[in-house]
Amino acid sequence: MKSKVLYKLGWLFIIISCLCWLLIAIIPFLPFSTGVKAVSVTASIVLAEVFFWIGALLVGKEVVTKYKSYMNPKNWRMKKEDQ
Known part of the structure; x- marks a missing residue:
């Protein structure tokens, strides 16, 4: 079992990744x-991807799969029992 510190650090990296994507706007x-501005946007995109994938490695495959499913717009209108 992974340690709680690494798990929390993984989620922190995923949140930082989302903030980097928001920074682009x-x-x-x-x-x-x-x-x-061009260099800043490029750097934000690269950092967002790096932070996301490092966070994904730390939290585990199951959590990332559930997160990606949750963030998919196709699934937003589905009811809980349909999933």
């Missing part, structure tokens, strides 16, 4: 040059 409105 904010960057265009910041008072920086276009070049800096």
